[in-house]
Amino acid sequence: MNSTTSHELAAEPIDPTELVEERLVLWYFLAAIVSISISLLGGLLMSMQLIHWNPHDGVEYLSPGRWRMIHTNAIAYGFIANSFLGALHWAIPRLTLKKVLCRRLSYFIFAAWQVVVLSTVAGILMGHAQGVEWGETPVWIDPLAQVGLFLVAINFLTPIIRAKGPLYVSLWYFMAAFVWTFLTYAMGNFMPQYYVSGTSAGAITGLFIHDLVGLFVTPLAWGLMYYFVPILLQKPIWSHGLSLVGFWGLAFFYPLNGIHHFLLSPIPMFLQYSAIVATVAVEFVVLTVIINFFGTLWGSSRALVTNIPLRWFYTGMVCYFLTCLQCSMQVTISFQKVIHFSDWVVGHAHLVMFGVFGLWFFGMMTYLFPRLLRHPWYSRNLCEWHYWLTAVGIFVMASDLILAGLFQGYYWVSLQPWDASVNGSQPFWIVRFVAGVAIISGQICFFVNLWKTWRLARASDVESLLPNTTYGPAWTAE
Amino acid sequence: MFENKSGILLIAGLGFFLFSFVSNALVPILMYRHLPEQTVEQLVTQNVLYQFEDLKIRYPEQFKTYVGEATAENCAKLLKRGRDVYVAEGCWHCHSQFVRPVSNESRRWGPVSQTIEYQNELQRPVMFGTRRVGPDLSREGGRRGNDWHAVHFYDPPTVSPDSPMPKYRWFFDGAPNKPNERGLAVILYVQWLGSWLESYPLYENYLPIQESMSNPTE
Numbered sequence A: 001m002n003s004t005t006s007h008e009l010a011a012e013p014i015d016p017t018e019l020v021e022e023r024l025v026l027w028y029f030l031a032a033i034v035s036i037s038i039s040l041l042g043g044l045l046m047s048m049q050l051i052h053w054n055p056h057d058g059v060e061y062l063s064p065g066r067w068r069m070i071h072t073n074a075i076a077y078g079f080i081a082n083s084f085l086g087a088l089h090w091a092i093p094r095l096t097l098k099k100v101l102c103r104r105l106s107y108f109i110f111a112a113w114q115v116v117v118l119s120t121v122a123g124i125l126m127g128h129a130q131g132v133e134w135g136e137t138p139v140w141i142d143p144l145a146q147v148g149l150f151l152v153a154i155n156f157l158t159p160i161i162r163a164k165g166p167l168y169v170s171l172w173y174f175m176a177a178f179v180w181t182f183l184t185y186a187m188g189n190f191m192p193q194y195y196v197s198g199t200s201a202g203a204i205t206g207l208f209i210h211d212l213v214g215l216f217v218t219p220l221a222w223g224l225m226y227y228f229v230p231i232l233l234q235k236p237i238w239s240h241g242l243s244l245v246g247f248w249g250l251a252f253f254y255p256l257n258g259i260h261h262f263l264l265s266p267i268p269m270f271l272q273y274s275a276i277v278a279t280v281a282v283e284f285v286v287l288t289v290i291i292n293f294f295g296t297l298w299g300s301s302r303a304l305v306t307n308i309p310l311r312w313f314y315t316g317m318v319c320y321f322l323t324c325l326q327c328s329m330q331v332t333i334s335f336q337k338v339i340h341f342s343d344w345v346v347g348h349a350h351l352v353m354f355g356v357f358g359l360w361f362f363g364m365m366t367y368l369f370p371r372l373l374r375h376p377w378y379s380r381n382l383c384e385w386h387y388w389l390t391a392v393g394i395f396v397m398a399s400d401l402i403l404a405g406l407f408q409g410y411y412w413v414s415l416q417p418w419d420a421s422v423n424g425s426q427p428f429w430i431v432r433f434v435a436g437v438a439i440i441s442g443q444i445c446f447f448v449n450l451w452k453t454w455r456l457a458r459a460s461d462v463e464s465l466l467p468n469t470t471y472g473p474a475w476t477a478e
Numbered sequence B: 001m002f003e004n005k006s007g008i009l010l011i012a013g014l015g016f017f018l019f020s021f022v023s024n025a026l027v028p029i030l031m032y033r034h035l036p037e038q039t040v041e042q043l044v045t046q047n048v049l050y051q052f053e054d055l056k057i058r059y060p061e062q063f064k065t066y067v068g069e070a071t072a073e074n075c076a077k078l079l080k081r082g083r084d085v086y087v088a089e090g091c092w093h094c095h096s097q098f099v100r101p102v103s104n105e106s107r108r109w110g111p112v113s114q115t116i117e118y119q120n121e122l123q124r125p126v127m128f129g130t131r132r133v134g135p136d137l138s139r140e141g142g143r144r145g146n147d148w149h150a151v152h153f154y155d156p157p158t159v160s161p162d163s164p165m166p167k168y169r170w171f172f173d174g175a176p177n178k179p180n181e182r183g184l185a186v187i188l189y190v191q192w193l194g195s196w197l198e199s200y201p202l203y204e205n206y207l208p209i210q211e212s213m214s215n216p217t218e
Ligand code: HEM
Pocket: A040, A043, A044, A046, A047, A068, A071, A072, A075, A345, A346, A349, A350, A353, A354, A358, A432, A433, A435, A436, A437, A439, A440, B093, B094, B130, B131, B133
């Protein structure tokens, strides 16, 4: 690692278990797992609706339209946010050698955030959704969520501000992300609802959707990669200069992308073009980050075979590269003519949200659960099954949807009756359903493995089996 | 500056965000500030009232229970309720509301969408939509009769075989000829879409509904 990391800075070794509230990390991960289960069922329901297999069509509380919104919101606020909060509770005290602001506050935030997630699900189910994509959280939850984000920010910013010495890359990303997330949420949930209507509101919702991905999820996730990957590989990040380019490029160009969600809409054309240019710029920035991480891997790639968390991470990075490659095409007007509004975009969304960030969270969980439970995984085979079912599932799902989008786009351009595009999509939608089932089976392997590991950890008193301070390359104590 | 706390918090965190907000959000707001936002009451044009009255004639009992008198105020109220239903059910995740100037869209649906069409209370938040499982709806009003919509919401495959659109049974009191408040509201909302256009399909040959029913061949 870089010479500025915690261990070398510390005058005397500090026991990280003193700094980290491990129970909370565990709770957050469990909350994330519950959320993704709810979300996956919602996605499955919607995909079954499209292929006429929905056994409960016509039941209000199983309405596919509502469950589709639960699907995306449970992912954003339940799975992604909870996984982040857990991982940050693990990483930030280690990187700064300081505790978070207040232990009680941390527990309060945990409880408050679960209230936000559950009431979002309940609110959408009852028909209180707000008309902002990815901000469907009912309007009466928005203020609570806003306060929650503020508390999260001060809780985590305090140790970072207090930390001495130069800041490690991860902390740049974290600091900026706390500010961005707060501002983004306020912008997207309040402005289009109360202050502006019409086209300008469209520009703002575009910014919101994009900033939620680009200024909340992306920086926190990359920050965590900059933390976990060097630890797993036991060597420093390849190039500090490229890290700088990556961070500042993202900070500048990413927020300027928002309007690319509504290309060819009534939003002024010059703003649309500027968003397109900024999007292509982001592609280059992303490339520098990817190069940096593959430079780090160089010479140690065998670790991908033996080290499952590392494999999760790098598979996610490959997906990241593919997503951005796809994005650099789809952002052009020529592609937009065909693929906008089609399943191409849905394929893109799954590739980035699940193929990248989802896989990274599974990597972190695979690495951290044995440390939190003080017991190696019950079965390495189940870990492998989890990996392969998920990775193959998302790969099939994304390629299938992207291809489906091209077909749909051309059905529409050619002015065939609308039904042609719906019927022509059936084979693709069936494959998507199958891929979804594969992904869900992967998660079931994961849950079973976790449950068994938990039971074993409970049964044996094995404090000594896996000293929590080891950072060794072995991620299970085989 | 590039690696210290204040640089990251102030320049990257606040500065760049504000820059993007000003350039991408404030600019359109300022550009369109001369287009006033219409209230729902202003949106209740003759075309919408026509559909509203048509609902009353077709479903008199339901209308009386759930709406009351066929006044312009009640029409505005029902329209607003219709928008809420449209949002709550996630219709906007399967239907877009803008016709693009490319890909033959104006031939399929009608005039390309313009900013002025969205400057109203019912587009707060704006219902552009992101996905078209079903067709664009911004020119849907007047294309189909209210009874077609009622049957379609009750059981889409009846009028559109192989439709993957969900059945909205809870918009009805048990039968397709008995839409409840949500049913009436969402039908009115769909009929409103495009009602502001010259080319609103039924605009020219309106017959008062009673007349047209008594003389169906006309
Ligand atoms: C069992 C696996 C899954 C299935 C069957 C599934 C299915 C679906 C379906 C049917 C939609 C609606 C697409 C449409 O409107 O046409 C959707 C949207 C979406 N899903 Fe999933 N999904 C799955 C897993 C996930 C996961 C794990 C994530 C993220 C981590 C995710 C993120 C999203 C996002 C972001 C959208 C919105 C796409 C857009 O509006 O462009 N999905 N999913």
